[in-house]
């Protein structure tokens with residue numbers, strides 16, 4: 001076996017910036033989204049600091065509006081949406097299907113540069129005055145009210161959208177055309193199914209948000225009446241178009257995490273997944289149904305009661321495929337031989353937190369209850385349970401699980417377990433009190449609040465500090481492991497999957513000999529192979 | 533892996549591309565010209581009809597849908613279906629405002 005791998009084949013800076021190797025591009029993304037994550041995290045901590053006391057003592061209203069807007073824009077568009085697809089997806093899609101690279105390697109590199117240009121544009125807007133519309137850019141405020149950097153921020157998101165579209169396109173073509181001999185659709189790893197479903201949303205949804213933000217820019221700059229009722233527009237139309245993308249965007253964030261969790265649960269329970277085909281198809285069902293529920297954000301906007309009725313019903317329907325996954329993971333654990341390694345802790349955390357996030361989503365999809373909790377901290381807590389408790393836990397679990405494959409080094413196990421627990425506890429301490437705050441009536445997006453809400457807010461801010469520590473820990477020890485971690489074998493977890501059959505880190509061409517697949521994706525010792 | 537790429541690639545003569553290009557320019561001119569004629573509510577209908585014809589030309593010739601595989605057509609169909617759900621569910625709000633007094 002030769003010692004040359006994709007990391008040590010060339011050390012020059014040009015070999016990174018001009019690489020067309022999907023594995024190196026994954027690392028370029030990993031570096032850039034990590035910067036964005038910590039930037040968004042700083043804004044989050046400033047928000048929590050201000051909310052420590054009822055009065056305005058750290059920032060004033062205008063600054064506070066910019067803080068939560070920029071926290072949202074950076075975390076949603078520049079961290080969560082690219083997070084798993086652009087890093088783990090880029091790295092793993094070709095490896096899991098036995099290919100040498102994605103279908104369009106140069107396009108893949110172009111996606112990263114487009115992401116970079118979009119991110120720099122938005123950061124420029126952030127640091128030369130900021131935006132205060134909320135990440136949702138609701139009209140008419142964003143087109144006639146706000147006097148902040150709305151257009152530059154929107155342009156940055158518009159540009160970044162092309163990066164998502166091209167990544168999705170690359171994945172879809174790769175999964176259709178480049179599977180190894182014998183790798184039929186129902187032998188694909190569940191992560192591939194999830195990534196495929198996510199790619200479909202990328203392609204079908206992203207153009208709509210791009211055009212919608214362009215229309216905001218056009219109305220703002222040239223006063224063409226699209227959303228402003230004073231010049232013949234309809235402000236609720238903006239919400240339709242915005243949420244047509246932005247609700248499915250939630251599934252862009254959560255589906256890849258579900259794919260990661262499916263892999264982790266299977267590996268660390270040493271059992272093939274219960275109901276493989278149900279988990280696989282439920283990913284597609286989520287991608288499809290996820291496009292039909294956006295009106296649940298608009299029950300109190302002036303949307304017609306008839307439309308709200310339809311959207312409420314459809315929102316309940318989308319809970320079904322999500323529940324299918326949760327039940328199937330749980331059934332996979334049943335009588336499994338479970339090992340509590342760090343990635344598994346994240347996966348188990350994901351199941352619990354995602355379930356809470358999903359079920360509180362049903363509260364919000366109920367027409368009556370939504371009137372009470374709409375635009376309160378209940379909503380904030382709900383979507384953070386999905387996006388942080390769900391998407392981010394899956395991301396961290398996946399990063400740990402494939403870290404040995406990506407870097408050729410093991411992460412420190414005990415420290416990682418501690419970090420996973422710190423993240424879990426910090427997360428719940430931060431966001432569970434927000435459910436109560438919202439139920440009691442504390443509205444979101446205000447920098448001051450009545451005294452009676454302080455105790456719960458102090459708990460939440462304390463939790464945020466713990467959570468921040470929980471994120472700094474992996475940042476520290478993963479970097480440490482690059483130099484001092486134990487050398488990783490090809491398959492440290494005795495996992496199934498083609499990516500584990502090649503050395504860690506893999507050679508540039510991934511596989512010296514193209515693998516030939518003869519059985520299902522998961523088959524652990526002592527199990528009968530599921531007939532496919 | 534180029535050996536998989538487009539085994540039945542269809543070579544379109546340049547004249548076709550230029551022909552479509554000129555047709556698109558003519559339609560653009562037509563849209564602009566008709567904007568100056570007052571047809572009442574039919575202005576929008578005419579403009580949208582011309583736009584649909586132009587979009588179809590781009591899809592069929594520039595994006596090669598005339599010569600493509602069934603799988604690609606399936607994806608095109610999905611895209612139109614999605615567009616339909618977007619317009620359909622949005623209209624479910626816009627046409628029914630006030631039905632139940634809300």
Ligand SMILES: [Cu+2]
Nearest residue numbers: 247294296297
């Ligand atoms: Cu939603």
